[in-house]
Amino acid sequence: MTVEATDTGSGPPPEGAKAPTIGNRVQHVLHAHPSLGPLVVLVISAIIFDLINGRFFSAANLSIMLQEVAVIGLLALGQTVIILTAGIDLAVGAAMILAQMVMAGLALTSGWPVWLAIAGGLVVALVTGLVDGLLVTRFKVPPFIGTLGTLGVFTALGLLYANGQTLTPSAGNFLLWPGNLIKIGSFSLMTGVIVMLVLYLIVGYALGRTAWGKHVYAVGDDPEAARLVGINTARLLLSVYVLAGLIYGIAAWVQIGRVGDASTNISSTLNLDSITAAVIGGVSLFGGRGIVLGTLFGALIVQVFQNGLALAGVQDLYQQLAEGLLVIAAVAVDQWIRKVRT
Amino acid sequence: MNDGSPANARKEPVLSATALRKAYGRVEALRGADFELFPGEILAVIGDNGAGKSSLIKCLSGASSPDSGEIYLDGKKVTFRSPQDAKDAGIETVYQTLAVAPALDIASNLYLGREIRKSGLLGSVLRHMDIARMRREAREHVNRLGIQTLQDITQPVETLSGGQRQAVAVARAAAFGSKVVILDEPTAALGVRESAQVAAIIKQLRDHGLPIVLISHDMPSVFELADRIHVQRLGRRAAVLSPQTHTMEDAVAIMTGARAA
Ligand SMILES: Nc1ncnc2c1ncn2[C@@H]1O[C@H](COP(=O)(O)OP(=O)(O)OP(=O)(O)O)[C@@H](O)[C@H]1O
Numbered sequence A: 001m002t003v004e005a006t007d008t009g010s011g012p013p014p015e016g017a018k019a020p021t022i023g024n025r026v027q028h029v030l031h032a033h034p035s036l037g038p039l040v041v042l043v044i045s046a047i048i049f050d051l052i053n054g055r056f057f058s059a060a061n062l063s064i065m066l067q068e069v070a071v072i073g074l075l076a077l078g079q080t081v082i083i084l085t086a087g088i089d090l091a092v093g094a095a096m097i098l099a100q101m102v103m104a105g106l107a108l109t110s111g112w113p114v115w116l117a118i119a120g121g122l123v124v125a126l127v128t129g130l131v132d133g134l135l136v137t138r139f140k141v142p143p144f145i146g147t148l149g150t151l152g153v154f155t156a157l158g159l160l161y162a163n164g165q166t167l168t169p170s171a172g173n174f175l176l177w178p179g180n181l182i183k184i185g186s187f188s189l190m191t192g193v194i195v196m197l198v199l200y201l202i203v204g205y206a207l208g209r210t211a212w213g214k215h216v217y218a219v220g221d222d223p224e225a226a227r228l229v230g231i232n233t234a235r236l237l238l239s240v241y242v243l244a245g246l247i248y249g250i251a252a253w254v255q256i257g258r259v260g261d262a263s264t265n266i267s268s269t270l271n272l273d274s275i276t277a278a279v280i281g282g283v284s285l286f287g288g289r290g291i292v293l294g295t296l297f298g299a300l301i302v303q304v305f306q307n308g309l310a311l312a313g314v315q316d317l318y319q320q321l322a323e324g325l326l327v328i329a330a331v332a333v334d335q336w337i338r339k340v341r342t
Numbered sequence B: 001m002n003d004g005s006p007a008n009a010r011k012e013p014v015l016s017a018t019a020l021r022k023a024y025g026r027v028e029a030l031r032g033a034d035f036e037l038f039p040g041e042i043l044a045v046i047g048d049n050g051a052g053k054s055s056l057i058k059c060l061s062g063a064s065s066p067d068s069g070e071i072y073l074d075g076k077k078v079t080f081r082s083p084q085d086a087k088d089a090g091i092e093t094v095y096q097t098l099a100v101a102p103a104l105d106i107a108s109n110l111y112l113g114r115e116i117r118k119s120g121l122l123g124s125v126l127r128h129m130d131i132a133r134m135r136r137e138a139r140e141h142v143n144r145l146g147i148q149t150l151q152d153i154t155q156p157v158e159t160l161s162g163g164q165r166q167a168v169a170v171a172r173a174a175a176f177g178s179k180v181v182i183l184d185e186p187t188a189a190l191g192v193r194e195s196a197q198v199a200a201i202i203k204q205l206r207d208h209g210l211p212i213v214l215i216s217h218d219m220p221s222v223f224e225l226a227d228r229i230h231v232q233r234l235g236r237r238a239a240v241l242s243p244q245t246h247t248m249e250d251a252v253a254i255m256t257g258a259r260a261a
């Protein structure tokens, strides 16, 4: 790997008598650009998988990978904003499933106009975020515990509301809009993927360019310091959880569109997958560090490994193994670059 | 109780407090502490470790709220519910813990909580920051204060030395304090040259008419800088001394309780 070759000179030059070692320079570059590591991993692993199986870079396969990544990418986006505040959300999947059942239920069972049903689902998702946010800010419950509790609550509510049904919108229903495919030659781009990318741009902008974003990083970095400089930390955290909830609601819609129906029978690993994507993407679980672009790379890496290993004919078991090793490696790298000093 | 030099007797204090009490669980950090800061003066606050100096200024800066007692700003009773309230009133503080965000760069830290926004809707609605202007003004500001140790304004604070971090906190308070600047041990981690620089900044602020509260264990610099010295002992104000009429030995004796005030 030639990470140091991409040094743009923005990493602070280490001063003093000691000449910087290559390790030092890599550490500094990664410290300044924490999403560089995941990008390198993404590119290299994609190339290796293509060498193993030439179908990897085929238009059909790329299309499928992007479709697969849309939902988890959105969940990981909400998760990332929460992790940046040194929090964690264990209820992402449950919140999404609940919102999804409400959307489909209101439209198909209760006969609401589809747009109103979608809005209703988004409001429910927003409320799940509000509940988590109030637990963390008003009742001072640690995010890990609070969202562990709401994981159970939201899961149960989703199951109760769904009542064991699978709701299938008929073709052309606006609920399925995110699943529409846009043909570009032999490549087909799902509308939901565009939705995801737009949301990444919006959240990336808010985090990087607005005062709100600075405060997210400051609160995650050192909440007491943030309070002392005059940031209303409770209000900020609440806004973060509500935003995350809204994003999970949009993920719910994309999920209905991609799968073509709404059921509670969805992978139970969504929570951990969203955390995995963020962590592999260089977002520090200690808060205050990382960017959403890294999370996008992280989500893509997980997808590339699952898809690439499957194409290579490797068992599921090894996909899990690879994912686990990636997480450990990412956390180890994070610990290392956090020690950076000039 | 001694109420300071006669010159101040006729003036109204800018910031004052009466009978402040603050308990942390069983520990009584403040037991009826009084406080007075007069216009244009440097007031040093000295006292043993645990005497309640930081607890006192945290009440004055809105970082914590006293269990009882009153605080007056320009003679008017004030209640600070948050640090932001005190900041809005013009009180800027360097905390002993510094209160900086390590992962953010120097410019971001200087403007944390009061980011300069772009003009127009972009700034007012989206709170879009004018990063270039913040960096430019941060650099100018640091230069004006003569803080040479902060070279690259875009450097993350966590890569700075302890003394440089302290310089960031001091620069922030100096930049935005419009009524009172409070410094809780601002030179604790500083070398000789940097301490002298902070002393110069304190004088510079005083010369602009800003009253300053300086908490310090460094007796020589306290006696050099201060107009009056508030001695804190066991959660109360034990005495107010003047560097002209008292010696360092007097101050230490009162501070440690070896002699009554
Ligand atoms: N947040 C807190 N929780 C519990 N006890 C506290 C807290 N803050 C201060 N105390 C206690 O209150 C007392 C006064 O502390 P304070 O920090 O005000 O002293 P200080 O005069 O600033 O001391 P130093 O010179 O060491 O900074 C001490 O006994 C301290 O242990």
Ligand SMILES: [Mg+2]
Binding pocket: B053, B054, B055, B096, B184
């Ligand atoms: Mg103290």
